[in-house]
Amino acid sequence: MEVRKKHLNGNQIKLIAIIAMTIDHLTWVFFPGTQAVWYVFALHIIGRLTAPIMWFFIAEGCHYTHNIRKYAARLFVFAILSHFAYNFAFGIPFLPFSNGSFFNQTGVMWSLAWAVVLIAIFRNEKIPQWAKYLSIPILCLITFPSDWSCIAMMCPFFLYQHRGNFKKQAIDFVVWTLMYAIVYFFFLDKLYGVLQLFTFLTIPILAQYNGERGRRVPGTKWLFYIYYPAHLVIIGILRIVLHGNISIIF
DSSP, X not given: OOOXXXXXXXXXXXXXXXXXXXXXXXXXXXXXXXXXXXXXXXXXXXXXXXXHHHHHHHHHHHHHOSOHHHXXXXXXXXXXXXXXXXXXXXXXXXXXXXXXXXXXXBOTHXXXXXXXXXXXXXXXXXXXXXXXXXXXXXXXXXXXXXXTTTHHHHHHHHHHHTTTOHHHHHXXXXXXXXXXXXXXXXXXXXXXXXXXXXGGGHHHHHTTBOSOOOOOOTTHHHHHHHHHHHHHHHHHHHHHHHHXXXXXXX
């Protein structure tokens, strides 16, 4: 039986995520709030490709890293930087919960950093099982206020557990994204909840991942870290120029 060749390396898929994220965030700036206008909704659909790709490569990063502690520390540094960039971009107070909301109080990097911590906990054979399972609800509470909430921690964790079995990983995407969509649909914003279902479009893209990082270009490793907070600062400047110092996301 002929095995179909997979055509996308890690850098190429990450570039797709960057482009999709930029389109999505620019759409929030130029068309604030969740809108039912077809072309605005279509632009946000493109943006749904980003989060699952981030989750997938957090799991990959945990597999390939030589030092998971340094990997987590690096993510936490950028999570702190990204907190100010994310909140500035969308007009969210820097002090969490000061606007009376428990959602979207910081960027997704916060949850991704804790995903690495959770993976490291379960990899550590010295930690008893009861402590490992107790860490899950504790870390879910810690990551709950971020963009994509604790979903952005739990999905990478399961993707790591199911690494090497893309069918199970595809189910992970469906289960965790569906959970997030249901919460938003019934309790926060129906249209935004429906929008999250389009994250499933990422599955055929990731199915083309060939397991290779791609061509080694100097600075590429740091590009994917730096771009996230850097582009958010630009988004924040555009927000103030176009709308003044108001919130544009919810």
